[in-house]
Amino acid sequence: MKDTIGGKSIILRVELQTEAVHFGQLITVITENGGDVIAIDVIQTGPNWTVRDITVTASEQIQLEAVTGAIKLLQGVKLVHVSDRTFLLHLGGKIEMKPKVPIQNRDDLSRVYTPDVARVCMAIHEKQENAYKLTIKRNTVAVVSDGSAVLGLGNIGPYAAMPVMEGKAMLFKQLADVDAFPICLDTQNTEEIITTIKNLAPAFGGINLEDISSPRCFEIEERLREELDIPVFHDDQHGTAVVLYAGLINALKVVGKSIHEAKVVVCGIGAAGIACSNILLAAGVKELIGVDREGALVSSTSYNNPMWNWYAERTNPNRLTGSLHEIIEGADVFIGLSSGGVLKRGDVERMAPRPIVFVMANPTPEIHPDEIEDIAGVIATGRSDFPNQINNVLCFPGIFRAALDCQATTINEEMKLAASAAIASVVAPQELNKLYIIPSVFNQEVVRRIRTGVIEAAIRTGVARRMPREFRSGGSI
Ligand SMILES: NC(=O)C1=CN([C@@H]2O[C@H](COP(=O)(O)OP(=O)(O)OC[C@H]3O[C@@H](n4cnc5c(N)ncnc54)[C@H](O)[C@@H]3O)[C@@H](O)[C@H]2O)C=CC1
Ligand SMILES: CC(=O)C(=O)O
Numbered sequence: 001m002k003d004t005i006g007g008k009s010i011i012l013r014v015e016l017q018t019e020a021v022h023f024g025q026l027i028t029v030i031t032e033n034g035g036d037v038i039a040i041d042v043i044q045t046g047p048n049w050t051v052r053d054i055t056v057t058a059s060e061q062i063q064l065e066a067v068t069g070a071i072k073l074l075q076g077v078k079l080v081h082v083s084d085r086t087f088l089l090h091l092g093g094k095i096e097m098k099p100k101v102p103i104q105n106r107d108d109l110s111r112v113y114t115p116d117v118a119r120v121c122m123a124i125h126e127k128q129e130n131a132y133k134l135t136i137k138r139n140t141v142a143v144v145s146d147g148s149a150v151l152g153l154g155n156i157g158p159y160a161a162m163p164v165m166e167g168k169a170m171l172f173k174q175l176a177d178v179d180a181f182p183i184c185l186d187t188q189n190t191e192e193i194i195t196t197i198k199n200l201a202p203a204f205g206g207i208n209l210e211d212i213s214s215p216r217c218f219e220i221e222e223r224l225r226e227e228l229d230i231p232v233f234h235d236d237q238h239g240t241a242v243v244l245y246a247g248l249i250n251a252l253k254v255v256g257k258s259i260h261e262a263k264v265v266v267c268g269i270g271a272a273g274i275a276c277s278n279i280l281l282a283a284g285v286k287e288l289i290g291v292d293r294e295g296a297l298v299s300s301t302s303y304n305n306p307m308w309n310w311y312a313e314r315t316n317p318n319r320l321t322g323s324l325h326e327i328i329e330g331a332d333v334f335i336g337l338s339s340g341g342v343l344k345r346g347d348v349e350r351m352a353p354r355p356i357v358f359v360m361a362n363p364t365p366e367i368h369p370d371e372i373e374d375i376a377g378v379i380a381t382g383r384s385d386f387p388n389q390i391n392n393v394l395c396f397p398g399i400f401r402a403a404l405d406c407q408a409t410t411i412n413e414e415m416k417l418a419a420s421a422a423i424a425s426v427v428a429p430q431e432l433n434k435l436y437i438i439p440s441v442f443n444q445e446v447v448r449r450i451r452t453g454v455i456e457a458a459i460r461t462g463v464a465r466r467m468p469r470e471f472r473s474g475g476s477i
């Protein structure tokens with residue numbers, strides 16, 4: 001375990017010379033530096049020494065650094081190592097595969113494996129749809145990344161992307177009972193990614209593309225959608241857009257503004273920024289301006305990125321030019337899908353009264369919510385440690401639950417809009433306020449309502465291959 005502090009909770013292994021220092025002195029040093037001791041375990045003791053594990057939490061990481069620094073200076077105390085609890089949780093990975101039935105004797109063995117399994121293989125060979133009945137396909141999604149745009153960390157590669165994909169797989173299972181498998185590909189070549197995913201598809205009922213950078217993500221998704229008969233869903237685009245729209249529906253109610261009249265600035269015109277802009281245009285936003293590193297995207301400029309040319313044609317009706325700090329003047333809504341620290345308090349001060357500020361970059365938002373709490377109408381982030389978490393985790397478990405249950409061939413626009421409406425509806429009108437525009441990911445109504453709305457939309461638009469029992473009014477499809 002590396003001796004680094006990555007979270008707000010650490011375990012300190014300390015060796016104390018009991019004649020030189022009292023345990024109470026150590027605890028005092030920890031608390032004086034802002035740490036809270038939440039657990040103490042005795043690991044070993046000798047005649048005049050003791051080794052203990054002390055679990056310490058703090059509200060800020062800097063306090064944990066102060067705690068470890070101060071302990072190192074204490075006479076009679078040796079800091080053996082510091083374990084970050086987040087790293088401990090990741091030891092050996094976060095998920096595992098488990099058989100559904102035990103194999104206890106030769107009879108079981110011959111049925112789950114050869115010879116009897118051969119009859120099941122032949123049943124699928126004779127009728128391929130039987131794969132949905134007789135294999136994991138009906139409930140399994142591949143979470144596929146190439147590691148090129150991992151959270152806001154950038155191109156950190158397939159090995160480093162795995163913890164995020166494992167996390168997504170856990171969330172699929174816990175929130176919607178979908179079995180998801182993390183797959184990080186050691187290629188960033190568009191054709192190789194497409195070919196690999198096509199070759200993997202037989203085992204899966206859906207493909208969740210994750211953290212693949214733009215503009216490659218657009219072609220990869222489009223080609224796979226054309227060439228596969230299972231849903232292919234780039235979560236950073238569509239999952240984010242679904243949740244953003246749900247949050248915006250409710251945030252606009254809180255500040256009493258209309259989507260048709262709002263000036264909306266989107267910062268970060270990548271995978272998520274483009275998809276969110278598309279859903280906002282479809283929802284009736286008229287004054288939408290996209291800003292990236294080079295400033296506002298405007299149709300009079302020609303960009304190397306073909307998506308930006310396409311984007312600029314459809315947005316920025318007043319052809320505004322300039323930096324984010326200029327463009328944000330008078331805006332009603334800021335949507336950040338770029339990187340940490342891009343937005344300044346002064347920018348928010350120049351927005352229209354009661355501005356909506358969605359700073360969704362992960363793990364560090366475009367501005368820390370505390371900096372603008374007093375001047376913003378509604379604030380949301382992508383993180384779970386602030387109120388109003390606008391994160392695609394509210395969408396992907398439920399939308400895939402629905403798609404798998406009705407064996408949808410695709411996830412179309414109607415299904416996405418149904419998912420947004422379902423999420424927004426979980427917050428009842430009497431509950432709605434600036435700190436509660438979007439339900440918690442742990443609210444079980446989220447997946448339930450998304451599932452119902454999305455299956456209805458899939459049936460209505462003719463992409464469902466199976467009618468779940470509760471949707472049948474006579475016979476299945
Ligand atoms: N809350 C959520 O559910 C989600 C959050 N995100 C976050 O959004 C961000 C972008 O993700 P993707 O669209 O997948 O990545 P991407 O790599 O496709 O796009 C990022 C875009 O932001 C731009 N950008 C970066 N720094 C900038 C700056 N200082 N000023 C202006 N533009 C800047 C880049 O040039 C690029 O066009 C990441 O931080 C990611 O974690 C992404 C998906 C979901
Ligand atoms: C939440 C997510 O998918 C991202 O930040 O990339």
Ligand SMILES: [Mg+2]
Binds near residue numbers: 151210211235236
């Ligand atoms: Mg992502």
